[in-house]
Every structure is written in C-alpha cells, then in structure tokens.
Amino acid sequence: MTIRFPAGRAAVLLAALVSTGCATKGDLRDLQTEMRNLAERQDSLMVELRRQNRTTQDSIRRTSDQLFETRGDVSVRLGGIENSIERLTEVVGQMQQGLVDVRDQLGSGGGMRGSMGGSNPLGGGQPAGDAVADYNAAVRVYNMQQWTAARMGFEDFIQNYPSDELVPAAYYYLGEVWVQLDEPENAIEAYETVVQYHIGSDHAPLARLGLGLTYLEQGETALARNQFETLINTWGDHEAADRAREALAGMGGRPS
Structure with missing residues (x-):
C-alpha cells in the first residue's frame, strides 16, 4: 500500500529519509509522483480560479453596463414625464382661462x-x-x-x-x-x-x-x-x- 502525504510533509519526509539513509528508490519515486500530482492539481486550481475571476469580472462589467443603461433610461423617462406634466399644466391653464372667458x-x-x-x-x-x-x-x-x-x-x-x-x-x-x-x-x-x-x-x-x-x-x-x-x-x-x-x-x- 502506497502512503500519500501532503506536499509540504512529503518534502520534509523526503529530506528526513535521505538524511537518515532510510529512503528506498520506491519511496523516492512515490514521493516524487505525489509531488508532481500535487503540483498539477495546484496548477489546475489556479487555472480554475483565473477562469472564475474572469467570469466574475465579466459579470460585474455587464451588471455595471446594465445599471448605466438603466440610469439613462430612467433619466429619459423622467424627462418625458416632466415634459408631460408641463404640457398638462399648460392645457389646464388654458382650460381655466377658457372657463373664465366663458x-x-x-x-x-x-x-x-x-x-x-x-x-x-x-x-x-x-x-x-x-x-x-x-x-x-x-x-x-x-x-x-x-x-x-x-x-x-x-x-x-x-x-x-x-x-x-x-x-x-x-x-x-x-x-x-x-x-x-x-x-x-x-x-x-x-x-x-x-x-x-x-x-x-x-x-x-x-x-x-x-x-x-x-x-x-x-x-x-x-x-x-x-x-x-x-x-x-x-x-x-x-x-x-x-x-x-x-x-x-x-x-x-x-x-x-
């Protein structure tokens, strides 16, 4: 049965085994393989983290653009409402004047x-x-x-x-x-x-x-x-x- 160790512990153990002369070639190969596997997983995790970071940044950018467009649309609609209120006020004033004339x-x-x-x-x-x-x-x-x-x-x-x-x-x-x-x-x-x-x-x-x-x-x-x-x-x-x-x-x- 092959015993797997975390990368840090594997390196320490490897150094200890080498220093005491107890390490066999099989042990060294297992430790080297484990370290390579750990490095590959670490690289894979880094790649995934970068991908997720890009996705998050893209999502934030799209959200920001949508908020900007929404603010612009709201501003335009508010302007339209203000113009409508002004026209309505003018019409009401004209009707009131008409009633006075009548x-x-x-x-x-x-x-x-x-x-x-x-x-x-x-x-x-x-x-x-x-x-x-x-x-x-x-x-x-x-x-x-x-x-x-x-x-x-x-x-x-x-x-x-x-x-x-x-x-x-x-x-x-x-x-x-x-x-x-x-x-x-x-x-x-x-x-x-x-x-x-x-x-x-x-x-x-x-x-x-x-x-x-x-x-x-x-x-x-x-x-x-x-x-x-x-x-x-x-x-x-x-x-x-x-x-x-x-x-x-x-x-x-x-x-x-």
Missing part, C-alpha cells in the same frame, strides 16, 4: 350679434342676447383649440336654441370640431345637417367643402369629388369653391 361672455352678453337685440325665437323667456353669448363663448373656446369644450359648447347651444339663426354656423363648427377629434362620421353628420336643412346659410358652402375634404381623407374619392363639384356648381364664386377646385386638381380631376 363666464365673462355669459356675464357681458356681448359678441357678434350683440347689437341686434330682439326676443328669443323660442319664446322661452330668455333674451336673444343669451344665445349670442353662448355661441360666442363656444367660438372662443374653439379658437383656443379646446376641442372637447368647444364640442360641448356648440352642442349645448344647438340644444338650447334650435331655431336660432346661428344654428347652421354652430353645426358647421361642430363638424370642424369632430374632425379635430378624429370622429369623421360625426363630422359628416354635422356638415350634412347644414347642407340639407340650412342650404341658404352662409355656412352651407363651407359645410359642403368640409364634407368633400372629410370624404377625401377617408379615401372616398367618388363621394369627395361629388361634393366638390356640387360646391363649384352651386357657389362658384365662393372662396370655398376655390378650395374645391384645388382639391379636384390634386385628385387629378378637371375643376369646373
């Missing part, structure tokens, strides 16, 4: 037709000035591009004053609002109300143009062409007819 309009009763006076066509006890003030308030919000508030304003006006002479204009603007809100079907319905029931209104050619443009945006070129041609044939000298001619030219048609 309140002022309701209080003053001034506006586009404020000098006309007269009684309410519905005979409901409200003076015509209230209808004018409500309409002008809705237009003011519309001009501020507060589309949802403008929609509510024009819808309320139409509901409260269905026989007022400003109703066709309110329907036209309502169609424009629906376009901005990306609701083409509702826009078409509002425009068609003008051209079907208020054909003599000053806003009828504008509503016809709105119909044509809305159909064109929806890819309904035949319907769009029909609206443009009808507009040109009916109101050829109107500014809206010039717009219709331009649209037809862009479609490859021959404007009338």
Whole structure:
C-alpha cells in the first residue's frame, strides 16, 4: 500500500529519509509522483480560479453596463414625464382661462350679434342676447383649440336654441370640431345637417367643402369629388369653391 502525504510533509519526509539513509528508490519515486500530482492539481486550481475571476469580472462589467443603461433610461423617462406634466399644466391653464372667458361672455352678453337685440325665437323667456353669448363663448373656446369644450359648447347651444339663426354656423363648427377629434362620421353628420336643412346659410358652402375634404381623407374619392363639384356648381364664386377646385386638381380631376 502506497502512503500519500501532503506536499509540504512529503518534502520534509523526503529530506528526513535521505538524511537518515532510510529512503528506498520506491519511496523516492512515490514521493516524487505525489509531488508532481500535487503540483498539477495546484496548477489546475489556479487555472480554475483565473477562469472564475474572469467570469466574475465579466459579470460585474455587464451588471455595471446594465445599471448605466438603466440610469439613462430612467433619466429619459423622467424627462418625458416632466415634459408631460408641463404640457398638462399648460392645457389646464388654458382650460381655466377658457372657463373664465366663458363666464365673462355669459356675464357681458356681448359678441357678434350683440347689437341686434330682439326676443328669443323660442319664446322661452330668455333674451336673444343669451344665445349670442353662448355661441360666442363656444367660438372662443374653439379658437383656443379646446376641442372637447368647444364640442360641448356648440352642442349645448344647438340644444338650447334650435331655431336660432346661428344654428347652421354652430353645426358647421361642430363638424370642424369632430374632425379635430378624429370622429369623421360625426363630422359628416354635422356638415350634412347644414347642407340639407340650412342650404341658404352662409355656412352651407363651407359645410359642403368640409364634407368633400372629410370624404377625401377617408379615401372616398367618388363621394369627395361629388361634393366638390356640387360646391363649384352651386357657389362658384365662393372662396370655398376655390378650395374645391384645388382639391379636384390634386385628385387629378378637371375643376369646373
């Protein structure tokens, strides 16, 4: 049976055996073999330690890179959130100003037709000035591009004053609002109300143009062409007819 010793003890034992003359050749070979095996295992362990060290360093490097990227992503998102908050604050401020303007309009009763006076066509006890003030308030919000508030304003006006002479204009603007809100079907319905029931209104050619443009945006070129041609044939000298001619030219048609 061969007795194995740790490297240190093997070296000491070898020296002792040699000094006392007790070591045999077999013992020396065994000790030398054991020392070589120990050296090889030591080298193998060193190689493994170096490999693990490189792996650990690579892992630390990747983690550091990920943390850096995460910090950058978080910074970008925080910047986006701050910009959104600023825009939201601006919109809220505009809406508040719009409400103040609406309140002022309701209080003053001034506006586009404020000098006309007269009684309410519905005979409901409200003076015509209230209808004018409500309409002008809705237009003011519309001009501020507060589309949802403008929609509510024009819808309320139409509901409260269905026989007022400003109703066709309110329907036209309502169609424009629906376009901005990306609701083409509702826009078409509002425009068609003008051209079907208020054909003599000053806003009828504008509503016809709105119909044509809305159909064109929806890819309904035949319907769009029909609206443009009808507009040109009916109101050829109107500014809206010039717009219709331009649209037809862009479609490859021959404007009338």
